[in-house]
Amino acid sequence: MSSLGNSNNIFWQECPVGKLERQKLINQKGCVVWITGLSGSGKSTLAFSLNRQLYSRGKLSYVLDGDNLRHGLNKDLGFSAEDRTENIRRVGEVAKLFADAGMICIASLISPYRKDRDACRAMLPDSNFIEVFMNTPLSLCESRDPKGLYKLARAGKIKGFTGIDDPYEPPLQCEIELQQIDGVCPTPTAMGGQVVSYLEEKGYLEDQ
Numbered sequence: 001m002s003s004l005g006n007s008n009n010i011f012w013q014e015c016p017v018g019k020l021e022r023q024k025l026i027n028q029k030g031c032v033v034w035i036t037g038l039s040g041s042g043k044s045t046l047a048f049s050l051n052r053q054l055y056s057r058g059k060l061s062y063v064l065d066g067d068n069l070r071h072g073l074n075k076d077l078g079f080s081a082e083d084r085t086e087n088i089r090r091v092g093e094v095a096k097l098f099a100d101a102g103m104i105c106i107a108s109l110i111s112p113y114r115k116d117r118d119a120c121r122a123m124l125p126d127s128n129f130i131e132v133f134m135n136t137p138l139s140l141c142e143s144r145d146p147k148g149l150y151k152l153a154r155a156g157k158i159k160g161f162t163g164i165d166d167p168y169e170p171p172l173q174c175e176i177e178l179q180q181i182d183g184v185c186p187t188p189t190a191m192g193g194q195v196v197s198y199l200e201e202k203g204y205l206e207d208q
């Protein structure tokens, strides 16, 4: 059941084919892998590597990437605190639908505010929300700067840029934390592999 928003006189319609039946059909368990971190921390790179590795194993996943969703579903939103909260809420709801469809939904968004990520976690039943924290230092993200946005933010040409003049709240408890080891960043394949191992261990890739 969902809680009602602003509409009255609406009723939940129970679909006769359920999540368990869908999962059996595609031999996997639906869940949300939520990748959070600074711009340039490697979220999209991990999302795409994970997507490819799952595909190679015959498992269906789909990437919801923040940048891409802002071209369509969320194109009316900017980067104020309110807009970011609405951005995360919408993506959380969409991810929940994908997980209910039986898919492994990979959401990669900065999602800087803890309360917004926690609200998405609360939407998912049976703790099927796997939060992955890209704990990449700001200095490294800034040195990568593939889109030149940090440079613009430091020059004051972008206001409210995460990590510069807008906050990023790291998770207090997450399922997976990815970081440099001895000052070296693991390869995207190694990072994707770590998430695949977690999914395997928790039974998400087993026949249902």
Ligand SMILES: Nc1ncnc2c1ncn2[C@@H]1O[C@H](COP(=O)(O)OS(=O)(=O)O)[C@@H](OP(=O)(O)O)[C@H]1O
Pocket (backbone or CB within 6 Å): 038, 039, 040, 043, 044, 066, 067, 070, 079, 083, 084, 085, 087, 088, 108, 109, 110, 111, 112, 147, 149, 158, 159, 160, 161, 162, 166
């Ligand atoms: N002010 C500001 N702060 C942070 N990021 C900015 C900003 N303006 C534009 N961008 C670009 O938007 C991408 C982040 O979008 P998200 O939807 O993931 O952001 S959020 O979760 O709503 O905070 C982000 O993409 P990534 O670099 O892939 O994280 C940036 O390219």
Ligand SMILES: Nc1ncnc2c1ncn2[C@@H]1O[C@H](COP(=O)(O)OP(=O)(O)O)[C@@H](O)[C@H]1O
Pocket (backbone or CB within 6 Å): 037, 038, 039, 040, 041, 042, 043, 044, 045, 046, 144, 146, 185, 186, 187, 188, 191
């Ligand atoms: N594990 C990694 N090792 C080395 N470079 C990486 C790694 N992950 C990402 N990168 C590079 O860092 C930059 C930012 O990665 P990206 O995935 O676009 O980050 P985000 O989606 O968090 O903004 C890209 O140029 C990418 O090639």
